[in-house]
Amino acid sequence: MYLTEGLINRQEQLAQDIFLLEVLAPQVVGNARPGQFVHLGLSTTYDPLLRRPMSIFNVDGDVFKILYQVVGRGTRLMSQFTRGDVIDILGPLGRCFQTHEGKQILIGGGLGAAPLIFLTRKLWQQGYHVHLLVGMKDNELAFLQDEVPEGCDMCFSRESALESPRMVTELLPSFLEMEERVSIYCCGPQAMYREISRICEGLENIKAQVAVDRHMGCGVGTCLSCIVPVRRGKRREQVYVRACVEGPVFDLEEVVLDES
Amino acid sequence: MKADLTTKIGPITLDNPIFTASGTYGTGKEYSQYISLSQLGALVTKGVTLDYRSGNPYPRMVETPAGILNSIGLQNGGVDYFIKEEIPHLEKLSIPVIVNIAGRRLRDYEELARRLSEQPAVKGLEVNVSCPNVREGGLAFGTNPRLVYEITSRLRKITQLPLIVKLTPNVSDVGQIALSAQEGGADAVSLINTLLGMEVDIWKQKPILGNIFGGLSGPAVKPVALRMVYQVYQRIKIPIIGMGGITRGEDAVAFMLAGAKAIALGTVNFVNPKAPVQIKEFLLDYMEKQGICSVEELVGKAHRKG
Numbered sequence: 049m050y051l052t053e054g055l056i057n058r059q060e061q062l063a064q065d066i067f068l069l070e071v072l073a074p075q076v077v078g079n080a081r082p083g084q085f086v087h088l089g090l091s092t093t094y095d096p097l098l099r100r101p102m103s104i105f106n107v108d109g110d111v112f113k114i115l116y117q118v119v120g121r122g123t124r125l126m127s128q129f130t131r132g133d134v135i136d137i138l139g140p141l142g143r144c145f146q147t148h149e150g151k152q153i154l155i156g157g158g159l160g161a162a163p164l165i166f167l168t169r170k171l172w173q174q175g176y177h178v179h180l181l182v183g184m185k186d187n188e189l190a191f192l193q194d195e196v197p198e199g200c201d202m203c204f205s206r207e208s209a210l211e212s213p214r215m216v217t218e219l220l221p222s223f224l225e226m227e228e229r230v231s232i233y234c235c236g237p238q239a240m241y242r243e244i245s246r247i248c249e250g251l252e253n254i255k256a257q258v259a260v261d262r263h264m265g266c267g268v269g270t271c272l273s274c275i276v277p278v279r280r281g282k283r284r285e286q287v288y289v290r291a292c293v294e295g296p297v298f299d300l301e302e303v304v305l306d307e308s
Numbered sequence: 309m310k311a312d313l314t315t316k317i318g319p320i321t322l323d324n325p326i327f328t329a330s331g332t333y334g335t336g337k338e339y340s341q342y343i344s345l346s347q348l349g350a351l352v353t354k355g356v357t358l359d360y361r362s363g364n365p366y367p368r369m370v371e372t373p374a375g376i377l378n379s380i381g382l383q384n385g386g387v388d389y390f391i392k393e394e395i396p397h398l399e400k401l402s403i404p405v406i407v408n409i410a411g412r413r414l415r416d417y418e419e420l421a422r423r424l425s426e427q428p429a430v431k432g433l434e435v436n437v438s439c440p441n442v443r444e445g446g447l448a449f450g451t452n453p454r455l456v457y458e459i460t461s462r463l464r465k466i467t468q469l470p471l472i473v474k475l476t477p478n479v480s481d482v483g484q485i486a487l488s489a490q491e492g493g494a495d496a497v498s499l500i501n502t503l504l505g506m507e508v509d510i511w512k513q514k515p516i517l518g519n520i521f522g523g524l525s526g527p528a529v530k531p532v533a534l535r536m537v538y539q540v541y542q543r544i545k546i547p548i549i550g551m552g553g554i555t556r557g558e559d560a561v562a563f564m565l566a567g568a569k570a571i572a573l574g575t576v577n578f579v580n581p582k583a584p585v586q587i588k589e590f591l592l593d594y595m596e597k598q599g600i601c602s603v604e605e606l607v608g609k610a611h612r613k614g
C-alpha cells in the first residue's frame with residue numbers, strides 16, 4: 049500500500065447524483081485487488097477532516113475508477129474534481145475477495161455493487177464463467193452492462209417492477225443446484241446479506257463472502273472505529289475486528305449482521 | 309549550525325519533541341509503512357488495560373466541523389496480550405516507547421505499572437486518568453485532584469519509570485489537577501485528552517455514537533488545548549506535553565510558546581501519516597529563521613512580559 053498522489057483523468061456525471069471518477073495512479077492500480085478500497089484525502093485544509101474510503105469500481109491500464117453517489121460533504125467535494133487535479137491517495141487497502149472454485153455468483157445491491165465489476169473482470173481474466181446479479185431501484189444502473197466483459201451473464205432486478213424479480217436475492221435460488229460447489233460474492237446493504245444468509249442456510253458446498261460498508265477513520269488499522277462484530281474461533285465468540293484491515297471482505301457466516 | 313531539537317522529559321532524552329498521542333498510533337506498526345518511526349521523538353501506545361476489553365458498539369466515530377468525535381472505549385487485548393504480542397515489535401524501535409495505561413480501580417493501575425516496569429522496552433508510563441468513553445475509572449479519577457494525587461503518588465512508589473499523567477479538559481480548573489499530579493510525583497503531564505461531546509442524527513432522531521457521548525479532537529479543539537497548556541504552565545514546574553488539534557508546524561510552535569516542552573500528534577495521523585516529518589521540518593526551518601539554537605528556548609516564551 050502506498051501514500052501517493054493520483055492525477056484525475058476523468059470525472060463524469062452518469063445520472064442524478066451518480067458520478068464516475070477516473071484516477072491515474074500506476075502504483076495503486078498495480079497492487080489493487082477486487083474488494084479493496086482507496087482512502088482519499090479530499091481537502092488540504094483539514095475541513096472536512098477525514099479521508100473518504102472508496103471501493104475500487106474497476107481498473108483500466110494505469111487508471112482506477114470510483115463509482116459513487118453524492119450523499120454528503122465529502123462526495124460533493126469529490127464531484128468537483130476535474131481532469132488534471134491531483135488527489136491524495138492511501139491505498140490500496142483492506143482484504144480483497146478470495147477466489148473459490150465452483151460456480152461464480154456475484155450479487156450486488158444498488159451502487160454497492162460497484163466493486164463486483166472489478167471482480168467480474170478479474171474472474172473473467174482467470175477463465176471463470178461469471179454470473180453477475182444486480183439489484184436496482186428503477187433502471188439507474190443499467191449502464192453497468194457496458195463495463196462487463198462479453199461472455200459474462202448479467203441479470204438485473206428492479207424494485208419498481210410490477211412482478212418478480214423485484215429484489216436481487218430472488219434471482220439467487222435458481223443458481224443453487226446442490227451437486228456443484230458455489231462461490232458467492234456479495235456487495236450491498238445488510239438486509240440483502242441477511243436474505244442471502246437465509247437462502248444459503250443449511251446448504252453445503254457454498255462459500256459466501258460479503259463486503260461490509262463502514263465509516264472509517266484512519267483506514268490502516270489504528271483508530272479502531274470501523275469495527276465489525278464477527279464470530280470467530282472454536283467457541284465462536286463475538287469479537288470486534290476492523291473493516292479496514294481484517295475486512296472489508298468477510299465470510300458471510302462469520303459476520304454478525306445488523307438487526308435493523 | 310543546524311538547530312537542535314533534542315529535549316528532555318524527566319529522565320528521558322528525546323531526539324525531537326514530537327510524540328504520538330495515545331490511541332491514534334496503535335503501537336506504530338501500521339504507520340511504519342508510511343514513515344520511519346525513528347523520525348519521532350517518542351511513541352505513546354494505545355491505552356492498555358489489565359484485562360481484554362471489547363470496546364464500545366459501532367458507530368464509534370463521527371466527523372464534526374474540523375474535528376471528530378470518537379468513543380472507542382479502550383478496545384485492547386489486555387496487558388498479557390500486550391507484553392506477548394506488542395513488546396517484541398516495540399523492543400526493536402530506536403525511539404523511547406511510552407505505554408499508556410488505564411484502569412477501573414487504583415489497584416489496576418498499580419498492577420499495570422508493576423507488570424510494565426519489568427519490560428526493558430518500556431521507557432515511561434502515561435497514566436490515563438481522562439478517558440471520557442468508559443463508564444468506570446478514567447475520567448472519574450482525572451476530574452478529582454485528590455484522586456489524581458493519590459494515584460500518582462501510589463504509582464511513584466511502585467515504579468522507577470517516568471510517569472506522565474494525562475489530563476482531561478473536562479474540568480473547571482485544569483491547573484489544580486496538574487498541580488496534584490506534580491505533588492504526587494509525576495515527571496510530566498500531558499494535555500489535553502478529548503473534550504466530551506455528542507452528535508445527533510436528525511433523520512433517525514437519535515444519538516449517532518453507539519456510546520451516545522464521545523471525545524472531540526482535531527483542529528476544532530486546538531484553541532481550547534492551547535489555552536489549557538498556557539494555564540497549566542503557570543501553575544507547575546514539571547514539563548508539559550501539549551496536544552489537541554495540532555495539524556501543522558505552526559500549531560506545534562504555538563503549543564511550545566504556550567509552555568509545552570514536547571507536543572503530541574493525534575487525529576492528524578489519521579489524515580496525514582507524514583505529519584510528524586513535516587512538522588519536524590517546519591520546526592527546524594522556523595528555528596533557523598528565528599535564530600534559535602535549541603528548541604527548549606521556545607518553551608513558555610509566550611509568557612514573557614513586554
